[in-house]
Amino acid sequence: xxEYVVELKNAVKRFPGVLALNQMHLAVKPGEILGLIGENGxxxxxxxxxxxxxxxxxxxxxxxxxxxxxxxxxxxxxAAGIACxxxxxxxxxxxxxxxxxxxxxxxxxxxxxLDYNAMHAKAKEVMASLGQDVDPxxxxxxxxxxxxxxxxIAKAVLIDAKMIxxxxxxxxxxxxxxxxxxxxxxxxxxxxxxxVFVSHKLEELFELCxxxxxxxxxxxxxxxxxxxxxxxxxxxxxxxxxxDNQFPKEFGVKSAQPMLKxxxxxxxxxxxxxxxxxxxGQILGFAGxxxxxxxxxxxxIFGADPIDGGSIEIKGQAMQIRSPRQxxxxxxxxxxxxxxxxxxxxxxxxxxxLILANLKGFANGPFLNTKKIEEEGQKNISSLRIxxxxxDEIVGQLSGGNQQKVVIGKWVNTESxxxxxxxxxxxxxxxxxxxxxxxxxxxxxxxxxxxxxxSEMPEILGMSDRVIVMRGGEVMADVDRDSKHFNxxxxxxxxxxxxLDD
Amino acid sequence: MxxxxxxxxxxxxxxxxxxxxxxxxxLAFASPNFLKFSNFMSILKQTPFTAMLASGMLFCxxxxxxxxxxxxxxxxxxxxxxxxxxxxxxxxxxxxxxVALAAGTLIxxxxxxxxxxxxxxxxFVSTLGMKxxxxxxxxxxxxxxxxxxxxHDGVMALGAKDIGGFPISFIVVIVIYIIMHVLLTRTTLGxxxxxxxxxxxxxxxSGINSANVLTFCYTLSGFMxxxxxxxSIGRSGICNGVNAIQPYDTDAIACCIIGGASFNGGKGTxxxxxxxxxxxxxxxxxxxxxxxxxxxxxxxxxxxxxxxxLLDVTRERMEAKARRLAAK
Numbered sequence: 001x002x003e004y005v006v007e008l009k010n011a012v013k014r015f016p017g018v019l020a021l022n023q024m025h026l027a028v029k030p031g032e033i034l035g036l037i038g039e040n041g042x043x044x045x046x047x048x049x050x051x052x053x054x055x056x057x058x059x060x061x062x063x064x065x066x067x068x069x070x071x072x073x074x075x076x077x078x079a080a081g082i083a084c085x086x087x088x089x090x091x092x093x094x095x096x097x098x099x100x101x102x103x104x105x106x107x108x109x110x111x112x113x114l115d116y117n118a119m120h121a122k123a124k125e126v127m128a129s130l131g132q133d134v135d136p137x138x139x140x141x142x143x144x145x146x147x148x149x150x151x152x153i154a155k156a157v158l159i160d161a162k163m164i165x166x167x168x169x170x171x172x173x174x175x176x177x178x179x180x181x182x183x184x185x186x187x188x189x190x191x192x193x194x195x196v197f198v199s200h201k202l203e204e205l206f207e208l209c210x211x212x213x214x215x216x217x218x219x220x221x222x223x224x225x226x227x228x229x230x231x232x233x234x235x236x237x238x239x240x241x242x243x244d245n246q247f248p249k250e251f252g253v254k255s256a257q258p259m260l261k262x263x264x265x266x267x268x269x270x271x272x273x274x275x276x277x278x279x280x281g282q283i284l285g286f287a288g289x290x291x292x293x294x295x296x297x298x299x300x301i302f303g304a305d306p307i308d309g310g311s312i313e314i315k316g317q318a319m320q321i322r323s324p325r326q327x328x329x330x331x332x333x334x335x336x337x338x339x340x341x342x343x344x345x346x347x348x349x350x351x352x353x354l355i356l357a358n359l360k361g362f363a364n365g366p367f368l369n370t371k372k373i374e375e376e377g378q379k380n381i382s383s384l385r386i387x388x389x390x391x392d393e394i395v396g397q398l399s400g401g402n403q404q405k406v407v408i409g410k411w412v413n414t415e416s417x418x419x420x421x422x423x424x425x426x427x428x429x430x431x432x433x434x435x436x437x438x439x440x441x442x443x444x445x446x447x448x449x450x451x452x453x454x455s456e457m458p459e460i461l462g463m464s465d466r467v468i469v470m471r472g473g474e475v476m477a478d479v480d481r482d483s484k485h486f487n488x489x490x491x492x493x494x495x496x497x498x499x500l501d502d
Numbered sequence: 503m504x505x506x507x508x509x510x511x512x513x514x515x516x517x518x519x520x521x522x523x524x525x526x527x528x529l530a531f532a533s534p535n536f537l538k539f540s541n542f543m544s545i546l547k548q549t550p551f552t553a554m555l556a557s558g559m560l561f562c563x564x565x566x567x568x569x570x571x572x573x574x575x576x577x578x579x580x581x582x583x584x585x586x587x588x589x590x591x592x593x594x595x596x597x598x599x600x601v602a603l604a605a606g607t608l609i610x611x612x613x614x615x616x617x618x619x620x621x622x623x624x625x626f627v628s629t630l631g632m633k634x635x636x637x638x639x640x641x642x643x644x645x646x647x648x649x650x651x652x653x654h655d656g657v658m659a660l661g662a663k664d665i666g667g668f669p670i671s672f673i674v675v676i677v678i679y680i681i682m683h684v685l686l687t688r689t690t691l692g693x694x695x696x697x698x699x700x701x702x703x704x705x706x707x708s709g710i711n712s713a714n715v716l717t718f719c720y721t722l723s724g725f726m727x728x729x730x731x732x733x734s735i736g737r738s739g740i741c742n743g744v745n746a747i748q749p750y751d752t753d754a755i756a757c758c759i760i761g762g763a764s765f766n767g768g769k770g771t772x773x774x775x776x777x778x779x780x781x782x783x784x785x786x787x788x789x790x791x792x793x794x795x796x797x798x799x800x801x802x803x804x805x806x807x808x809x810x811x812l813l814d815v816t817r818e819r820m821e822a823k824a825r826r827l828a829a830k
Contacts, residue, residue: 328709345700359690
């Protein structure tokens with residue numbers, strides 16, 4: 001019997017032009033939570049897919065309880081007791097919780113028909129053991145992300161998984177849901193299940209993990225007990241260099257007049273009387289819990305969703321914005337939080353994505369100006385440091401950080417005055433984050449107005465000149481960088497509905 | 503980099519072009535009449551009708567949609583012209599052609615509006631419904647009678663006349679294809695069409711009015727169907743409402759798919775579609791030369807569509823595999 005429940009040794013995996021994994025190791029003990037961390041493109045996804053049988057390694061071995069295994073497909077991996085909760089959940093939203101949990105492992109009655117009574121009872125029991133008191137007959141899509149994630153975990157529990165991989169499980173969860181998830185992880189650990197916890201958030205690793213493994217550029221770097229790591233050593237191991245400053249904040253000159261003035265924005269059931277001002281030469285941060293109405297506010301300003309009331313002034317001029325086209329004409333750029341679903345045409349080239357928001361600016365009359373597109377595109381690639389073999393590379397082939405840079409390039413090319421960044425660094429690695437911050441810095445230094453919606457408190461505090469806190473579709477606080485409330489405790493208090501004194 | 507991309511684009515037509523050549527070689531052996539000059543001209547005369555329907559269909563397919571009403575639309579527009587002659591409303595060729603074109607364009611616009619402004623879930627619904635409406639309407643306007651256009655040479659000119667044996671309609675179709683090629687590859691509207699097919703929401707949030715882009719595609723498809731209807735009048739000298747349920751739509755879809763378009767949108771070119779149209783017409787021509795019944799023709803064409811899609815997905819999988827192996 002081995003010390004480890006699952007052990008991966010000397011794994012090598014090659015993709016066209018890329019060595020995705022090079023002599024990779026990973027070992028998980030039963031009843032431990034192993035943190036796995038690395039920059040985007042470090043090989044985490046490939047590593048997970050090798051363990052779950054989606055990819056077959058070109059070299060190397062996998063041992064489960066000391067026994068050598070070969071996973072030809074995901075079924076082999078599941079049969080060996082390895083389960084994975086992917087970042088993008090595999091939930092059939094229209095089907096009930098029970099149907100989701102029992103997909104492909106249905107309980108059948110004597111007549112060969114499905115025994116729903118037994119399945120519902122079992123589903124309720126499993127969900128309850130994960131701290132979720134829910135009605136399993138209800139459609140999975142009617143529940144929030146936290147519960148949907150628990151459904152995925154329930155699937156793993158049901159197949160008696162020995163090891164569960166969680167790929168950035170907290171990225172789409174609110175604060176409370178994260179707490180519940182952590183409780184569940186500790187509970188699973190106490191049942192002897194090994195957990196691989198992939199996260200970009202260092203504080204989560206310190207709170208939860210027993211050991212942390214760092215990988216970089218497809219290579220294994222180090223594994224230590226959590227007590228052997230601190231913030232700096234983790235980041236150094238991850239990026240291979242120490243990042244002096246995670247938030248390279250630079251200051252612009254605040255404009256005399258507000259660039260954007262929003263008054264009494266109403267959207268029934270979503271936004272209630274949202275008013276604020278944003279100035280040129282500043283970054284205005286929007287903090288709040290998931291579902292506080294920050295994205296909805298931005299979508300309303302951008303004309304992506306219809307509003308029920310309120311007015312918008314741009315540079316002192318009242319504007320009626322009813323469509324994204326009008327918003328762009330008024331000088332607003334909007335980087336959506338959902339990069340793949342709303343920001344990019346994944347099947348198209350970098351070249352075509354970069355011009356999408358300003359086709360007129362790249363055309364003479366109805367005809368595309370291919371020369372200008374080529375020149376500006378190359379300029380975007382070098383100034384934003386988009387890592388790509390060519391401007392004609394299909395965007396879907398790029399890593400998350402580089403995809404985000406393409407979205408930024410698309411909006412920089414509109415020459416807007418107001419840039420709304422919604423979760424601009426979600427799911428991208430530390431190095432790329434700094435590059436995104438630098439773009440924001442150069443925008444504010446050019447006198448542009450930047451609005452940044454972020455759920456990362458350190459990012460809000462590190463980069464904002466002013467912060468607006470929202471909760472339940474309302475503005476709770478407006479805090480200047482010089483204010484005594486410009487700290488995590490005060491902002492969190494406001495986000496949870498507390499009042500800040502003057 | 504741009505150069506290698508262009509040459510690989512041309513290479514991607516090599517397979518389709520090769521298929522056309524192989525088809526011609528087989529037919530040349532199978533039928534002594536195939537290689538005759540008059541037969542080639544007859545193929546070029548038959549191609550425009552299908553090629554016109556396919557051009558509109560391609561625009562819809564690129565946006566990840568479909569227009570199942572093109573065949574019925576063409577028949578209806580021809581019947582509308584026939585009705586005006588039958589009821590002696592007018593015999594002015596210009597008026598007849600303009601009414602037909604206007605009607606087809608309007609029908610396309612309605613298809614687009616149903617989809618984009620009235621939010622029907624998928625163009626399958628609106629255009630399939632429209633196909634049936636137009637089938638019935640074609641029979642109603644002509645009183646279920648076949649109408650002859652003999653004596654109305656002006657209306658028939660487009661589909662019947664030729665220059666030195668070379669059909670005018672084919673010249674027209676080539677010009678239209680060149681214009682559409684430029685539209686798709688060199689204009690902002692063309693980029694918008696491909697991008698709307700690739701990701702509708704991202705396109706909308708980039709400030710492009712994707713509803714208008716889609717409406718344009720269906721309106722264009724309606725216009726091209728009407729033009730095809732006018733060509734059909736010249737080719738056959740008649741209009742007949744029962745033709746509305748002929749598998750013209752399937753032929754048009756086959757042209758696009760053989761030419762590299764995808765039901766998932768975002769893909770397809772005019773050059774490929776033209777090759778597809780030539781293959782379909784040559785196939786139909788060969789069937790006629792070999793006296794194969796239309797029932798069998800339909801079966802074979804159905805299989806050709808399935809085969810073309812199968813070939814396309816298989817090719818993509820093989821390429822992905824080749825890339826993987828090349829990396830080793």
